[in-house]
Amino acid sequence: xxxxxxxxxxIKAEKETEKNVGGIILTSNHQEQVxxxxxxAVGKGRVSEDGQCIPxxxxxxxxxxxxxxxxxxxxHDGEEYVVMHEKDIMAxxxxx
Amino acid sequence: xxxxxxxxxxIKAEKETEKNVGGIILTSNHQEQVxxxxxxAVGKGRVSEDGQCIPxxxxxxxxxxxxxxxxxxxxHDGEEYVVMHEKDIMAxxxxx
Amino acid sequence: xxxxxxxxxxIKAEKETEKNVGGIILTSNHQEQVxxxxxxAVGKGRVSEDGQCIPxxxxxxxxxxxxxxxxxxxxHDGEEYVVMHEKDIMAxxxxx
Amino acid sequence: xxxxxxxxxxIKAEKETEKNVGGIILTSNHQEQVxxxxxxAVGKGRVSEDGQCIPxxxxxxxxxxxxxxxxxxxxHDGEEYVVMHEKDIMAxxxxx
Amino acid sequence: xxxxxxxxxxIKAEKETEKNVGGIILTSNHQEQVxxxxxxAVGKGRVSEDGQCIPxxxxxxxxxxxxxxxxxxxxHDGEEYVVMHEKDIMAxxxxx
Amino acid sequence: xxxxxxxxxxIKAEKETEKNVGGIILTSNHQEQVxxxxxxAVGKGRVSEDGQCIPxxxxxxxxxxxxxxxxxxxxHDGEEYVVMHEKDIMAxxxxx
Amino acid sequence: xxxxxxxxxxIKAEKETEKNVGGIILTSNHQEQVxxxxxxAVGKGRVSEDGQCIPxxxxxxxxxxxxxxxxxxxxHDGEEYVVMHEKDIMAxxxxx
Numbered sequence: 001x002x003x004x005x006x007x008x009x010x011i012k013a014e015k016e017t018e019k020n021v022g023g024i025i026l027t028s029n030h031q032e033q034v035x036x037x038x039x040x041a042v043g044k045g046r047v048s049e050d051g052q053c054i055p056x057x058x059x060x061x062x063x064x065x066x067x068x069x070x071x072x073x074x075x076h077d078g079e080e081y082v083v084m085h086e087k088d089i090m091a092x093x094x095x096x
Numbered sequence: 097x098x099x100x101x102x103x104x105x106x107i108k109a110e111k112e113t114e115k116n117v118g119g120i121i122l123t124s125n126h127q128e129q130v131x132x133x134x135x136x137a138v139g140k141g142r143v144s145e146d147g148q149c150i151p152x153x154x155x156x157x158x159x160x161x162x163x164x165x166x167x168x169x170x171x172h173d174g175e176e177y178v179v180m181h182e183k184d185i186m187a188x189x190x191x192x
Numbered sequence: 193x194x195x196x197x198x199x200x201x202x203i204k205a206e207k208e209t210e211k212n213v214g215g216i217i218l219t220s221n222h223q224e225q226v227x228x229x230x231x232x233a234v235g236k237g238r239v240s241e242d243g244q245c246i247p248x249x250x251x252x253x254x255x256x257x258x259x260x261x262x263x264x265x266x267x268h269d270g271e272e273y274v275v276m277h278e279k280d281i282m283a284x285x286x287x288x
Numbered sequence: 289x290x291x292x293x294x295x296x297x298x299i300k301a302e303k304e305t306e307k308n309v310g311g312i313i314l315t316s317n318h319q320e321q322v323x324x325x326x327x328x329a330v331g332k333g334r335v336s337e338d339g340q341c342i343p344x345x346x347x348x349x350x351x352x353x354x355x356x357x358x359x360x361x362x363x364h365d366g367e368e369y370v371v372m373h374e375k376d377i378m379a380x381x382x383x384x
Numbered sequence: 385x386x387x388x389x390x391x392x393x394x395i396k397a398e399k400e401t402e403k404n405v406g407g408i409i410l411t412s413n414h415q416e417q418v419x420x421x422x423x424x425a426v427g428k429g430r431v432s433e434d435g436q437c438i439p440x441x442x443x444x445x446x447x448x449x450x451x452x453x454x455x456x457x458x459x460h461d462g463e464e465y466v467v468m469h470e471k472d473i474m475a476x477x478x479x480x
Numbered sequence: 481x482x483x484x485x486x487x488x489x490x491i492k493a494e495k496e497t498e499k500n501v502g503g504i505i506l507t508s509n510h511q512e513q514v515x516x517x518x519x520x521a522v523g524k525g526r527v528s529e530d531g532q533c534i535p536x537x538x539x540x541x542x543x544x545x546x547x548x549x550x551x552x553x554x555x556h557d558g559e560e561y562v563v564m565h566e567k568d569i570m571a572x573x574x575x576x
Numbered sequence: 577x578x579x580x581x582x583x584x585x586x587i588k589a590e591k592e593t594e595k596n597v598g599g600i601i602l603t604s605n606h607q608e609q610v611x612x613x614x615x616x617a618v619g620k621g622r623v624s625e626d627g628q629c630i631p632x633x634x635x636x637x638x639x640x641x642x643x644x645x646x647x648x649x650x651x652h653d654g655e656e657y658v659v660m661h662e663k664d665i666m667a668x669x670x671x672x
Binding site for chain 2: 034048049050052054057058065067086087089090091092093094095
């Protein structure tokens with residue numbers, strides 16, 4: 001199991017086909033794709049300059065949207081994970 | 097539904113024709129266009145270096161003005177949204 | 193009406209001819225022009241890293257001096273406005 | 289023995305073959321490899337701008353994941369160690 | 385009259401001939417000239433990240449020394465003024 | 481005698497041959513050498529942004545490891561010293 | 577007389593011949609020379625981000641060592657002075 005450090009998040013990326021996910025077709029401004037994925041693991045949060053741990057906004061199982069160039073990819077049993085800092089996540093995709 | 101993270105905002109961009117919106121024709125200094133749009137969703141705000149959450153200035157339904165290069169575009173049911181940080185928004189367009 | 197965000201200011205720029213404005217002929221060090229204009233609207237101020245709102249120095253109706261490359265231009269009813277951060281304003285031009 | 293300074297960590301890097309380590313095959317986003325290694329020694333932590341020592345997250349004997357370009361390599365009795373700042377470590381690999 | 389903003393200073397620059405000013409011949413390290421001038425107006429000071437106004441060191445009528453590339457030049461009734469941030473002023477030239 | 485300023489350290493560098501020092505052969509990641517040396521003098525420490533003096537980790541007589549490009553070299557009676565900031569020191573080499 | 581601003585120091589530079597000064601021959605790492613000089617005047621110190629004045633480490637009459645590229649040169653009655661920020665001074669040279 002992977003425990004991300006500081007404000008990092010581990011995400012299981014959705015397949016890259018431009019499919020309509022909850023009505024959202026993902027094309028990014030700079031012709032790179034915006035992607036969706038599910039949060040698998042979340043770090044404790046980053047520590048600010050006056051020593052405070054800044055809590056994370058995302059939680060495990062959230063569906064999140066991020067720029068495709070963000071983070072580093074690792075593969076595990078044929079599944080693709082991305083490890084990135086929370087600041088590279090644009091939004092949480094909620095039902096309704 | 098999209099819930100933007102930190103100080104991000106989701107905006108429904110107006111069409112790009114140089115139409116007169118409440119008397120405002122938008123041309124930007126650097127020959128890119130300044131745009132108008134309606135705020136659809138607002139993040140909690142960014143967290144400062146001493147752990148404080150800095151409240152957002154814009155609210156849902158505000159009409160805002162921003163530089164056209166700002167943020168990342170996503171499309172949903174034929175509508176175009178832009179996801180950007182609040183610091184890229186220049187002004188709120190109010191009536192009168 | 194435009195309500196500037198954070199520490200932004202909306203200025204009605206004077207015409208660019210090198211005319212003598214209150215005895216001031218504006219040529220900038222780097223061969224771009226220094227300009228004059230009147231403040232139309234002022235933001236609340238920027239928020240510092242420890243969450244304090246830092247008050248603005250300029251007020252509506254002040255005549256101010258700024259570097260010509262500063263800010264973004266918008267046009268409204270044939271008039272030209274510039275939207276910039278207060279830090280790009282060099283000085284307030286007062287009478288006497 | 290090496291005592292790393294500030295927020296540095298000394299890691300015994302795993303061999304670079306793309307072998308399956310606890311189910312994790314390491315390929316990085318930018319075609320450089322993501323690597324695994326065991327923590328040999330940990331610094332006290334970095335000192336923040338208001339003089340606080342920010343505690344480290346990793347501990348001796350942790351298996352950690354890091355980008356292959358991170359840190360500086362030293363060799364000792366045929367073994368390879370890498371000296372890096374904690375911020376270059378992506379995650380801790382735990383059992384289960 | 386010009387009221388400089390934040391930590392800016394308005395200086396009446398001395399003529400650029402390498403004349404001996406109070407025993408000081410001004411040549412700068414990088415072959416640009418170091419200049420002298422008299423302070424005409426002083427801003428309130430810059431506001432630090434925790435909202436404090438940091439007082440200025442120079443005062444009106446001080447003779448100051450600065451690098452010739454510093455600031456922006458404006459002309460008024462044939463006189464040359466320079467508008468710069470206090471941090472670009474190297475020293476105050478005092479009598480004796 | 482040299483008294484280093486702020487967080488600087490004066491180090492007597494070991495000869496650069498890749499000899500085994502306490503079992504450590506020094507090759508750096510970027511093909512420059514990692515070096516060893518003995519601390520001769522230590523500064524008071526740097527002053528943080530809120531005015532605190534941040535104590536040094538290394539002490540006189542410590543054997544330390546640093547990247548070969550770090551610091552500035554001076555020679556004294558045929559011996560070579562390097563003057564560098566503490567942040568460029570990777571680790572302290574201890575016995576056992 | 578020159579009163580340096582903020583954390584600046586005015587130094588009377590020694591002649592640049594590689595003479596042995598108190599046993600120190602000055603050659604810098606990057607083939608520029610490290611220099612010695614005597615402190616003539618010292619500023620109040622810089623003001624940190626929370627408004628504190630950070631005291632200077634060097635005093636008038638100290639012999640100091642600095643990189644030859646540091647600061648700006650001015651000449652006065654055939655003597656050469658350099659104006660630099662204290663952070664560019666490497667060490668104080670003391671007797672014994």
